[in-house]
Amino acid sequence: MARREQLILDTARDLIQREGLLTLQMSRLARACGLAVGTLYLHFDTKEDLLLALATGNAESRLGLFARAAAWNGPSRERLLAVAVADTLALEQAPELFRLHQYVLTEVVWNAASLRQRQRMLDATAPIQSLLDGIVARAIADGDLPDTHGMAARELVLGAWCQCLGMHTLAHAEGLLDSHEVRQPYRLLFKQLNLLLNGYGWLPLMAPVEDAAVAAQVERLCRHVFDLPLPFCVAHARRLAPDSRPATEASR
């Protein structure tokens, strides 16, 4: 029954957020759900399938935030940035889930999951593309984006997507950015995004691109579009929300 599938996914999400991806076990998950192990396998072929389903459900739930960003009635350039803000907000609420997302995109998980789940994941991201396509189309129509440099809308926004994805990835590999003396990855992300949009010639250009202006922009978007304060990771943190679960043993 669909209700039970949801229970499993919700419980799994809880467990992962509480104890980390590393320690998720099918047997403990079953116990936490009050179900037998075998029952989990009535819903999901493998553990990888379950993880992929979880990531998919998560992507679907973020869709709401993205839609809000895309529907916001502001300048086209800021609408696109608002989507990036939505992404960051979602991540800050649930950092573990990004790690999950990153993990399932890995060959080891992706190729071990069933075609069905993979397709569901792909389907779940399609609406995001439509939203982005819409933003670009509108920008072109409004004259904010005089030149697409021969790219389709989805190719164009891929640059921003890569920027976000890359930064998330680096920000999550513990110690990696520290060792490169990068202190505020998320503020840097929005700076880079503005520079990239400037490179596209997406009007109105932001010039000069400097910390204060970028922070103000992000805060404005948070407030006007989502009615939320500036996310912690943009405001102060060197990393995502402080990790509250007990530190995993550093090594053995």
Next chain:
Amino acid sequence: MARREQLILDTARDLIQREGLLTLQMSRLARACGLAVGTLYLHFDTKEDLLLALATGNAESRLGLFARAAAWNGPSRERLLAVAVADTLALEQAPELFRLHQYVLTEVVWNAASLRQRQRMLDATAPIQSLLDGIVARAIADGDLPDTHGMAARELVLGAWCQCLGMHTLAHAEGLLDSHEVRQPYRLLFKQLNLLLNGYGWLPLMAPVEDAAVAAQVERLCRHVFDLPLPFCVAHARRLAPDSRPATEASR
């Protein structure tokens, strides 16, 4: 003995390239090396440690290519792009190894590896940063980069790094880019990089940024800097080199 450690790593690399990351087993690796399982564990605490060591060794070996790019005596802007080309060339030669890299950056592996190996990985990437720092410093000195927008050299190049990392990640998740109708991720990557550099105001600007010009630029860099032809993935492929190992079962 160090020689034996190298044998293990080389054999592991072979196995992964031949049969994929998914199916690497310590016992089979031991057999392939002509060693006992226990012997592997004299060198590496865990499987994750071994994978991380492999990725580290790989990063070190790519350093040669990167150094060649950085040492090339061309315009500063193209020197930076040459590093991205080096990255792409290395990946094309060994796509499995990128998947490995991506996998080890994942929480599940990264946090399961020993501190020692993690530090070695971080150390291995430090020289790359120095190379990039050097390129940026030179660009500033030469007047090619009039404004760093308040960023340190390493923050600035992080944008390009994220762009590459993000695109690699997406290009490797089978079917993901196809479903978004992105046909030539690597040509697109270099286009985006040029747009980003334009956004930085890194002279000489490329304008207009179009397919033919970008392809010509990448080919020029391959030839002049590395004495190699245009990599397949930039020239034609929708993805990295055609996958020659037997297809993993799509699902169960």
Next chain:
DNA sequence: GCAGGCCGTGAATCGGATTCACAATCGCGC
């Protein structure tokens, strides 16, 4: 030649995902 330590071995152990024989429950015809 011999005791002691070191190294390499691979069979045994262990953890955890997956399966499957069985039990419980259900729906239906009588």
Next chain:
DNA sequence: GCGCGATTGTGAATCCGATTCACGGCCTGC
């Protein structure tokens, strides 16, 4: 209400593969 086949849920048993460790062989110093 009752019996019976079908369907669903169970969790102990199985299986796989990473990791360990008790052993045997080798080398070194005496």
